[in-house]
Amino acid sequence: MAWLVVRLAISVSLLYTASAVFEDQVGKFDWRQQFIGKVRFALFDTHSQASKKLLVATDKNVFASLNSRTGDLFWRHVDKIGPEGHIDALLMYGQDAVVVTGNGRLLRSWETTVGGLKWETVLDTGSFQAAALVGVQDFVKYVAVLKKSAISLHDLSSGSQIWVENLPDSDTVQYQTIYSGGNGLVFVFGVVPNSHIVIVEYKIEDGEIMRKKSVEAAWMSSLESSCTVISSGILLCVDQITQSLYTLQLQSAEQTEIRQIHLQTLDLEVASGFQPVLTSTQPNPAQPPLSEFFLQLSPDHHILLQLKDGLIAPLRDFNPSYLAAFATSGERTVAAVMSPKNDTACSINLFSADTGRRHLDTTIIYHMDPNGGKPNRLYVHAFLKKDDSVGYRVMVQTEDLTLTFLQQPGRVVWVREEALADVVTMEMVDLPFTGTQAELEGEFGKKAAIQDGLLPMVLKRLSSQFILLQAWLAHLWKLFYDARKPRSSVKNEVTIDTLSRDEFNLQKMMVMVTASGKLFGIDSKSGTILWKQYLENIQPDSVFKLIVQRTTAHFPHPPQCTLLIKNKDTGLGNLYVFNPIFGKKSQISVPALPRPVLQTLLLPVIDQDYAKVLLLIDDQYKVTAFPSTKNVLQQLQDTASSIFFYLVDSSQGKLSGFRLRKDLSTELIWEVVIPTEVQKIVAIKGKRANEHVHSQGRVMGDRSVLYKYLNPNLLAVITESTDTHQERSFVGIFLIDGVTGRIVHEAVQRKARGPVHFVHSENWMVYVYWNSKFRRNEFSVLELFEGAELYNSTVFSSLDRPHPPQVLQQSYIFPAPISTLEATLTEKGITSRHLLVGLPSGNILSLPKMFLDPRRPEVVSEQSREENLIPYAPEMPIREEWFINYNQTVSRIRGIHTAPSGLESTCLVVAYGLDIYQTRVFPSKQFDVLKDDYDYVLISSVLFGLFFATMISKRLAEVKLLNRAWR
């Protein structure tokens, strides 16, 4: 895209403007990536040989179908968040996929080709235990669902309930699993921990209990984790303490004793502290399972065993082996085993299940990502080749939620980074300069240059100018060369080596931190993942804070990001320092943080290497500086008396302010306590440090100026009442100066409830709440003004601003619920601001701040018209063309990140949730950019035409004058 800056804004009257994107702009500067989350169930469609479908159900309550050749989504269903949409079980038979969701609340059947819902049944209440397909005479007809106290059977084609039966003694017996071998019976297994196993046999036709028996099993605590059914109805269990396998014939009436087989007799031993795992396979639900099974004895030891004539015999020992799985194609069942090959690679081999013999030429080499986690799940897709041998593909899931699909002999078909379904925080970092740009920067940047003398300086300047010229010529040549090629083939791949800042700094590095502890560096232009780094040993639900300590502007020092990882319960944290462009861990020594971290503070103070100083405050109010070189400590001592910070203790409703002392200890200077009996602090937000405000005031209709109250230390504190009754509940809004603790403004939104979303910027704050009286969402905007005169126009100091600001506020009805709220941000703050509202529908609404202006007049007057104020209307409009992501909805949108670009008109936006969407917005249209379809040919031909016309007419005029003179 050819951009050209025009300095002058073109007059409005001539223009036809569009706020939405044009059809041909779709995908030009925006992209979306869709994710599914951590896979819990994955089933390959083995219905037909050519099928490419892979059905997955994930912990994000997503049920989707992937194309196993490309990794793309065929379709995806996103269910409700939380336990209500939790997918309990996924079963597949033929074209149908049966899903139990919401702890056994709903039973659904999906058509797998297009993802259409075939039927849905609401199940009786009761917590879900297990589900199984039930077949009769080689044909699967039913699905059985086991609840805590009841079992029900449903027709597979219609979902209608065939029968439901209460389970006997369900208050004492924990029923956990279900089994059917296609012989007209359904077995339900229950356990009374450390006492006995209960087996109930139901007739499929009418649910009649055929037999009920209980078997002594004092060693058993849970069936689910230690038992499985193999062969023609033999219950097989394993116990770690007694180091034994147990077998029980299900259908024989005689056997009421469980048979114990010591693992010692098989020369096996379970690793201490490891819960052994049994894996069996039932290729067809209408037939009994195979008599072969895997026993996992330790994290890296599996053994394939076979039950034959009541005897268990080892078929093959896999030591070491990480993962093992069965797969069936047609009549043949195979087992795939992943074993370590060397430090960086694993090999996966195929074995025939019934003999344990290795299939020749079936090795797949799986290279482990050195920046990734260990593999923890293996899904195998076996198929019959033309020569009737078994071929296979595997999908490997690793700890860092990477799905890798491999085929022989180790070719990676596709990779999905599902960690990105749960982005916690992110930053956008400028890309580094190219070599030539850096050369020029270096010339002015280096201090050593002063010592060089005049002549070397001149030579250096000439050489760098020459290099620039060379680069420019090369660039021109490339432009010319590319222009002749068709557009589609020009697409050049972005790699980490070719990264460089573009002319207007529109391309940036998105550094994303995910909940699983994996960091990503993503190119904002294309969405390509340029680097990834998995941090091991991250506790689940840790708190992350990403801080850019040094930007790319300080060549030759590399940019530096610091990630604070904090344990939610203990508050203990540690720092991870890395280069955001290449993702490499920095060699800088990191301070140890032995005490819980309460607060972090990024100071504008920089050390000699241009890194901003990060202060970490622990629970004893001691301050740790990072980096903590002598230079930094000296600077901190000098500026200590002007470094203030605040702490929030929401459990006690306490806000306290501290000042840094010269010896890096702190002193308490103010305290505000909001009693927790009445209200609770739910959120607190300052202003963004990289925000610029262009104009100090607003010009009124009468040509006077209303000055903004621009306090950079202002904190917005939101509270919610503890009383949730709809008449008495309220939301509290406090604007507190973070330095002096002065409450600048205090307001109560009555009959309101959270969740409150808010944006705090410039001199305004916008918040959204739920009006519990009228049952609707409402927007409220607060603006602060100093008045017609500025107290001190040169500098703002919280310590010297005695007059409280004027506060204007107005509220509006917003006709939609809201997921998240953010404001656009531009380089210099000249462009008007828009609010980006993430809606639960997945759309992002770009709402002009103009509509949220407390000065919108009730009655239109001459002055308000002069000021361009929109007359007050209580309802906020939602216009379809304000959706910046047209049909590219972002599922479960959780956050929006905005970053300025090098163009004043342009703001980069990244929305994340289950999906990631990146685009650019132009709140004041592209006033500094020529349109894509700007007619260069026309304008230059007109110019040339005029030029020549002047030349010719001048010549003609001369001739004419001469002729007249001769006359």
Place this chain on the structure above:
Amino acid sequence: MTVNVCVCQSGDAVDTDFSGFSVPLEHSFEVDDVPRFRLRGALQLRGGRENGVYLSQNQLSEKDRSTLKDVAAVDGLYRIRVPRVSLQADRQTERQSEGYLTTFVRACSLVESHLSDVITLHTDVSGYIIGISIVTIPGSCRGVEVEDEVDLEVFNTTISVVAPVTAPVPETAPYIERMEQEMEKKGKNPQEQKSFFAKYWMYIVPLVLFLMMSGAQDQSGGGAGGGAANGGGR
């Protein structure tokens, strides 16, 4: 917002029939900057709907005056604090809850403003005092010499209690009323009712036809600069 203000100087006789209760206002200014609070005056608070406050305070002793000047010279802090109390009468029994609310101002600005300060007590919806703030007018430190005897004797304090403001809700009723009025107005003179198009169609239609004939091939031609007006709106 209910704000009752009383400008009280030391020595003023405090109303005797003031039916409230009194809490101490303490201050601290030390050269070594370790807070040691001592009594500055007594705040007379009155609960109920009309929150009122009166402050009776003593003169600064000579020793205090010199300390204050010393603290100002080293750019120390002048701190004040009040105990956390509730203004509501029915909460009197539990009003002496634990802890204090503190704030500060630079000692030099207090000295240079000749002890003219503005103290604000903030309460929450239920009448608890949640915060205190102090500012001096003027608030700057310019290093002006102050004659202690004359200017640093008595506080010139403005004290007030501020309760939270009720934030506005969307005003639907006046809006609907206004809409109705406009409708009525339109109804009265039917001349106005005619829309722009209805009045001027005989000019518009030929113009549109002309434009269509002359070619509307380049519609999206110049959306470039719409931002000028929007951008300038700030």
